[in-house]
Each structure stands twice: as structure tokens, then as C-alpha cells.
Amino acid sequence: MKSYLNFKREITELQYFHISTIYAFDETENLLHFWRRHRLKFDEETSLNHIVSQPTNFGTKKSRKIKRRKNLNEIIFVRLISALEVFLVDLVRDAFLETKEPFKKQDLMFQLSQAEILSIKSTANFFNKVINKECRKLSSSGFSEIIKYYKKHFYIEMGSFSPGRSKMEEYHERRHLLVHRLGRTDSQYRKKYNTNKLSISISDEYLNECIDDLSSFCNMVHNQMKYQLKNEFTVKSQKTKSTDRTLTLNVEFENDMNGMSYFQPDYEFWSQDEFSVFSDILDSRTAIDANTIEFIISGSFAQIRSYTRIINRSQKKEKFVVKIIQEKNKSQEKQFASRILDDEILSEIEKKLPEQPWITGIHKIIARELEVSNKLVSTGIQQLIAKGVFKQQINGILVIDEEE
Known part of the structure; x- marks a missing residue:
């Protein structure tokens, strides 16, 4: 879906930005150290036709070097969490394009005056008002509310997806501290995460782990949304x-x-x-x-x-x-309907799956045995993982939830 492609593009761009900026820091620091060590003059051309300008507010002391990288990591981390939230809201928009079934709520009244109704030029114009109101409300909610929304409307249990709900919530709370308190912790955060640290920072290791976790999490949400739209809602709308x-x-x-x-x-x-x-x-x-x-x-x-x-x-x-x-x-x-993944086929896939960890390509083996497509079995396996029947695994290695 478009929202997932945009998220992956944003992650890639942030990784490129991080690597290229660190490279620029290293090269600039090394050059300035070389210039000073050899007592070369700034703003004067050397025998190699090289000119280096007098640095302005670019200190070469160790403390300044650490501070630069700290600020860079915090900026990228804040944008990472923002990219996640944009993805989760835009994925709802993509779902709205596929089917209106999850949004049909009997308990929600959408009030318009007669003048507003008669001013609507098309159903597309009216649908636009509905989904914009829905997404605006979702954008102002916290991560916990988004989890509840996905569970209520799409039957997707995001809290069970790797790396686990507690870790995903910690990412959001850490972003909140960086944005609103410049990284200073409060008593609630220290008590919840059992720490005495008065401030937080984003190390390279923590940043890379966050990128891996968000990539895995959003991939699972995206796959689960596609499955739900195809099997839970599209079929229902065809029947009605x-x-x-x-x-x-x-x-x-x-x-x-x-x-x-x-x-x-x-x-x-x-x-x-x-x-x-x-x-x-x-x-x-x-x-x-x-x-x-x-x-x-x-x-x-x-x-x-x-x-x-x-x-x-x-x-x-x-x-x-x-x-x-x-x-x-x-x-x-x-x-056509017989090709849709239903409970019977899902049960057959579950019976065919051996103990984990599975070998690479297990879905192809099962697909041949059941005489169905590889994609159908792959989707079924993702659904069984989302339901907690099996564990998530990457490249043949089980992903263990910290809460366990």
C-alpha cells in the first residue's frame, strides 16, 4: 500500500542522512585536526591548491564531537517515531480506499446541515469529509489509542507484534521527553522503567535497534491489514x-x-x-x-x-x-471465492507447519502440498503469528518478546 511504501522510503532516507552526516562530521574533524597539527593557515591556498575556511562554531574538542552526534541521533529518532505515526494514520486512509466496511459505525453520528449536504458535489467529496475527520482524531491520539482503534475497527492486535507493546510505548515516551523536556526524565518515567537517570540520550546502538524494530513492526501491521481487508471486510461487503x-x-x-x-x-x-x-x-x-x-x-x-x-x-x-x-x-x-484464505485453509496450514524455527521457504513447501499459491500460505502464516499461534521469526531466527 502507498502508506507502507512511503514509510519505507522515509526510513531509507533517514538512514542515508545519518550515515552521510556522520561521514561529514568525521571528515571535517579530521581535516581541522590535520590543519592545526601542521600549523597551516586557514583561508590560504596550500601547495595542493586546497583551501580550508576558518571554522565557525564547529569545535573539535571531544565534548563538542559527542554533542554533535547526540543531537543528530535525537533528531533522527524523533522523526522516526513521527514516520511511524504518519504510517499508522495513512494506512487507515488506504484501507478506506479499499472498503468502507470497517468505518460503518451505528453509534457514530455525522452531522451536516441541509445546506452542507446539498453543497456536496459528489460521494467522493462526502467520503473525503468522513475520512479526514476520522484521521484527524486519530492523529491527535496517543499510541495506546491507536492500538485500540486498530483492534476495534480492523481486528488487528498490534500490541502482540514484535518488538512488543511495552517497547513500542517506551519509544513513544522517549520521543515525548525529547520533544517536550529536552530529554529530561520525570518521576513517572523513572518509576515505570526502573531507572535513576535524570536525562536520556539516543546512542547509535539504540537508534539502529529502533530502526529495525519499527521496520519489522510496520511490515507486520501492513501485511495484517492487507489480510484483514481481503478476508474480513471485502467478502462481507460482497455478500451485502x-x-x-x-x-x-x-x-x-x-x-x-x-x-x-x-x-x-x-x-x-x-x-x-x-x-x-x-x-x-x-x-x-x-x-x-x-x-x-x-x-x-x-x-x-x-x-x-x-x-x-x-x-x-x-x-x-x-x-x-x-x-x-x-x-x-x-x-x-x-x-473465485474458493481462492480466498478462510478458516479451513488456515487450519490446514497450521497443521502442516513443523516446530519452529522453520527453514527458509517453508511456505512454498506447504503451498505445493496443499496445491495453493505461495502467497496464500505466506499470508496464512502471518495471520497465525499475529494470533499468537506461532512466534515471529526473521531469517530462520525466532524473535522473542521481552515481556516473556
Whole structure:
């Protein structure tokens, strides 16, 4: 998902920044020591055509060297935790794009005046208001509240993911002390973590461990979210949707502008006396080539009949061509549903898994035995780990939670 790709990119950039800045510190310090040791003059060209400017506020004493690296590590650490929180909120946005099922709350009232309702130009505009309100509230919550949110809405137990809830909370509390108290500890922190230190710092070892922990944690959250959206919510939404007819359409456009309005999610039309939007009947959209897009639509007979009549009448005028490739029947839908990871397949995967640690590629061996895809088994293993049936392992090595 986009949120996870952005998080990985941010982590990589921070690592590059840390390495390159340490390199710049080392090179500058070594150069200044060399210049002073050989009593060379600043701002004058040497025999090697090299000029070094008089340093300003760049002390070469050991205390200044330690202070520079301390500040650098603290800055990067604060941004790391911020990147984690941005990922957890943006992942909710990505989930909202996939399905609206987790956000359908009977106990939550979304109040709008009649003027506001009639001012909304499309369903996309209204959905934007809903998800922005949801994410704004989540952004102002602490890590513990985010854990509760994921458990309540997506059935994801983030607290059980490596490196464990207590360590993840300590990362957040340490960030809080750095941002709001310049690293000075309070009595609550000292009591909770059994320490007498009046201030905290971020060593290179601690920073690298944090990067590894956050990378592993976010990977687990991302994989679990994909699993939940595919198995817990997508199937449910398919069951509740009234589908009398399903069509696959190939639409060839003369250019990007002609006729595209009919295929936008917020395109509005009437089916008999009911108001409908294209997003209500759109199941998927796939680009075939530069000028051709495949749309799979489904809905009631009235919706599909009304919509196909509109585009058939409009295609000549708007210069696009619509071809109905096929109509799916119920046997095809059942065949598709059988490929979804369900409790039965999950149970079979659990029985096939030997004692840990597993060898690399164990999911491929089990996939061959069960005659299913490697991805299906890999997703199943991640789900079993998330449920606590098995331990998390990396490169054949078990990851032990400190709380145990």
C-alpha cells in the first residue's frame, strides 16, 4: 500500500542522512585536526591548491564531537517515531480506499446541515469529509489509542507484534521527553522503567535497534491489514451488496478526455426512480493499454440496464467504444471465492507447519502440498503469528518478546 511504501522510503532516507552526516562530521574533524597539527593557515591556498575556511562554531574538542552526534541521533529518532505515526494514520486512509466496511459505525453520528449536504458535489467529496475527520482524531491520539482503534475497527492486535507493546510505548515516551523536556526524565518515567537517570540520550546502538524494530513492526501491521481487508471486510461487503448482474466492459477511448466523465466514481445517473453513482456499481478498474480500460461492474438489473443504456447512447457522440466482454455467472463467483484464505485453509496450514524455527521457504513447501499459491500460505502464516499461534521469526531466527 502507498502508506507502507512511503514509510519505507522515509526510513531509507533517514538512514542515508545519518550515515552521510556522520561521514561529514568525521571528515571535517579530521581535516581541522590535520590543519592545526601542521600549523597551516586557514583561508590560504596550500601547495595542493586546497583551501580550508576558518571554522565557525564547529569545535573539535571531544565534548563538542559527542554533542554533535547526540543531537543528530535525537533528531533522527524523533522523526522516526513521527514516520511511524504518519504510517499508522495513512494506512487507515488506504484501507478506506479499499472498503468502507470497517468505518460503518451505528453509534457514530455525522452531522451536516441541509445546506452542507446539498453543497456536496459528489460521494467522493462526502467520503473525503468522513475520512479526514476520522484521521484527524486519530492523529491527535496517543499510541495506546491507536492500538485500540486498530483492534476495534480492523481486528488487528498490534500490541502482540514484535518488538512488543511495552517497547513500542517506551519509544513513544522517549520521543515525548525529547520533544517536550529536552530529554529530561520525570518521576513517572523513572518509576515505570526502573531507572535513576535524570536525562536520556539516543546512542547509535539504540537508534539502529529502533530502526529495525519499527521496520519489522510496520511490515507486520501492513501485511495484517492487507489480510484483514481481503478476508474480513471485502467478502462481507460482497455478500451485502445486491448483485443481480455482473458485466465486464472494455472501453477504448479516442483520447484521455473523451467520455471519461461517464467512468468517474462520482458520475451520477438514475436507475428507474433511484439515484445511483458509478462507484456503487464499480468493482474494479484495470488499464489494458494506453487507450483501453477494463471495468467490472455489478449491481441490480435496473442499475446495470440504465447505466449501459447511457454509455451505449453516448459512445458515438463522445468518441469512445464500449465492448461487453463477458457476463460473470454465479459458478464463476463461487470459484473465485474458493481462492480466498478462510478458516479451513488456515487450519490446514497450521497443521502442516513443523516446530519452529522453520527453514527458509517453508511456505512454498506447504503451498505445493496443499496445491495453493505461495502467497496464500505466506499470508496464512502471518495471520497465525499475529494470533499468537506461532512466534515471529526473521531469517530462520525466532524473535522473542521481552515481556516473556
